Amino acid sequence: MPRVRSLPRLPRWAVWALAVLALLIAGGMWLRDSSLVAVRHVEVVGLSGPETARVTRQLESAARDMTTLHVRGDQLRSVVAPYPVVKDLRVGTDFPHGLKITVVENTPVAVVTVDGAKTPVAGDGLLLRGADQRDLPTVPLRVPPGGDHVADRSARGAIAALAAAPAALRARVIRATTTKAEGLTITLQSGPELRFGGADRLAAKWAAAAAVLASADSRGATYLDLRYPERPAAGGLEDPTLQQDPEAVNQADPADTTTSAAPATGSTP
Structure with missing residues (x-):
């Protein structure tokens, strides 16, 4: 018959240690779901x-x-x-x-609008139904969005542009639209249109917009061309040579209706 080797007996202290450990585990499992906590x-x-x-x-x-x-x-x-x-x-x-x-x-950066209905949207195009509809820029859509995200590619580009905007400038944006003629155009409150062209190089275009808007030379511009952010251009400025002096206009003879600055060529009778 083969000899069966018996297992070594544990020391008494080890038996007590295992018993205490088992009690601690059981007590912990009971306590973690107990009404005491x-x-x-x-x-x-x-x-x-x-x-x-x-x-x-x-x-x-x-x-x-x-x-x-x-x-x-x-x-x-x-x-x-x-x-x-x-x-x-x-x-x-x-x-x-x-x-x-x-x-x-999720922070809404805009609202997408379809026939007057507004839905807040996050920077990645996620529709935030039920979010606070505070004053946010609008991005118009032709058809209602389906699913959880805006699918329209042009609208997603406009939303991404608004998400990349500096907070101070985004607070001034009224709407962002995309047309075939001008590309992405962002309309500011009390300011010029920002013509981005494509929805690329957004950080550079916003930096160029901020720099031009901060310059006194752009005062009175109706739009900023930011398609090439290295060479931004302010458009729609009045020609200073055609501007009239307000004081000279006020001092003019009310009976004189002549608008031309050229001297008269006829003789006085």
Whole structure:
């Protein structure tokens, strides 16, 4: 008969150590889902727009089924999945009963418009239905967008241009349109049109626009040609030789209706 080799016996201290470890693991598993650390106070921050109250209620409800030792981030993210305005969640615990949820929103840079209906849109073309429709530049569309993103290529180029704009200039933009004749044109409030041509080299074109707008030489321009940002041009400026002196106009004889500056050639009777 083959001889069966017996397993070595563990020292008594090792047996006790394993028993204590098993108890700690079991106790930890019990505690992490126990009412002793149940979430009772939920704070939701970072939301804006008309969906704020609804999303907050849903997050609070989901969070109160958790504990501060067992936060299920995937479950919280599934709650906000139907809301494209929510980009991500950051969750922090305040032991033993507090939970803070910080909502990271997709920032709208424009609204796409179809027959007067407006939908906020992010810089990557994501439609942010339910987002705050504050004063944003408009990008017109011929047909309503389908799916989750703007599909129209020209509109996406205009949206990308607005996303690349410096914040101070974007706040002045009224609309961005694309035509075959002029390409991408951005209309400013109380300022000239910005003619980008194509939706390429956006950083360089915005830098050129900012530099020209800051120059006194561009005052009175009706448009800026930014197709070649190394050589921006201000167009529509008045010819200073054709401008009239306001004081001279005010001092002129009201009975004199002559508009030409040329001397009279006839003799006085």
